Amino acid sequence: MDRMPSQISTFSLLLFILVLYNFSTVDGNAEGDALFALKTRLTDPNNVLQSWDPTLINPCMWLHVTCNFQNSVSRVDLGNANLNGQLVPELGQLVNLQYLEIFGNNISGIIPEELGNLTSLVSLDLYENQLQGHIPKTLGKLQKLRYLRLNNNALRGTIPYSLTTITTLQVLDLSNNHLRGYVPVNGSFSHFTPISFANNPKLIVPALPQAPAPAPAPAPAPLVS
Ligand SMILES: *[C@@H]1O[C@H](CO)[C@@H](O)[C@H](O)[C@H]1NC(C)=O
Numbered sequence: 001m002d003r004m005p006s007q008i009s010t011f012s013l014l015l016f017i018l019v020l021y022n023f024s025t026v027d028g029n030a031e032g033d034a035l036f037a038l039k040t041r042l043t044d045p046n047n048v049l050q051s052w053d054p055t056l057i058n059p060c061m062w063l064h065v066t067c068n069f070q071n072s073v074s075r076v077d078l079g080n081a082n083l084n085g086q087l088v089p090e091l092g093q094l095v096n097l098q099y100l101e102i103f104g105n106n107i108s109g110i111i112p113e114e115l116g117n118l119t120s121l122v123s124l125d126l127y128e129n130q131l132q133g134h135i136p137k138t139l140g141k142l143q144k145l146r147y148l149r150l151n152n153n154a155l156r157g158t159i160p161y162s163l164t165t166i167t168t169l170q171v172l173d174l175s176n177n178h179l180r181g182y183v184p185v186n187g188s189f190s191h192f193t194p195i196s197f198a199n200n201p202k203l204i205v206p207a208l209p210q211a212p213a214p215a216p217a218p219a220p221a222p223l224v225s
């Protein structure tokens with residue numbers, strides 16, 4: 001009988017810890033919901049997303065997901081995972097995400113402009129998929145980005161000038177798409193060579209800066225498609 005009070009206080013201590021834990025992982029739940037929204041748009045014949053259980057308190061125990069010390073998602077590693085389907089705008093809610101690696105799948109549809117909200121992103125690797133539509137100009141907001149690889153997709157439209165403002169950009173690969181128009185040469189794009197833009201038949205890659213300036217042309221050459 002005299003053990004009763006201590007059991008009660010142990011119980012209330014546990015309750016207190018649980019409540020505290022819940023409060024400290026509210027963001028984790030929101031991030032779990034965002035990632036689960038992605039899962040619902042994908043077909044996953046190899047069951048790589050099997051551990052993505054939305055009833056867990058946060059997504060930090062899910063396979064292919066890494067969290068920082070505050071239980072906020074810092075990496076999503078789903079390269080070469082045989083995934084089919086589309087990306088979702090909810091991914092833009094992962095504000096501490098540094099690495100988004102979804103290369104080498106069969107992802108179609110557009111690149112959501114909400115990915116421009118991932119301002120912690122260091123690496124955005126969506127290469128070797130079936131992505132369509134334009135490169136969102138919002139990606140220029142990714143001012144910590146070092147790797148941007150969107151090569152081997154079916155992207156259209158022009159290269160947004162906003163990307164030239166990403167001073168941290170070290171590796172850029174936009175090759176093997178259907179981009180058109182002029183490749184920017186200013187800002188961070190002054191580092192990149194034509195290899196970054198190869199195999200976009202309608203893209204106009206300026207001559208390398210070292211080349212002597214051409215005499216003024218009589219008329220612009222017609223665009224051949
Ligand atoms: C890739 O996705 C497209 C639909 O976007 C589908 O028609 C095709 O069969 C898929 N390929 C593979 C290998 O799953």
Ligand SMILES: *[C@@H]1O[C@H](CO)[C@@H](O)[C@H](O)[C@H]1NC(C)=O
Binds near residue numbers: 092113115138
């Ligand atoms: C994220 O980006 C979209 C479109 O770029 C914008 O409309 C939205 O307000 C942003 N969300 C947050 C939470 O910043």
Ligand SMILES: *[C@@H]1O[C@H](CO)[C@@H](O)[C@H](O)[C@H]1NC(C)=O
Binds near residue numbers: 161162186187188
């Ligand atoms: C590069 O030039 C474009 C078009 O003139 C401009 O919008 C963009 O801000 C420039 N980028 C930098 C880094 O100055």
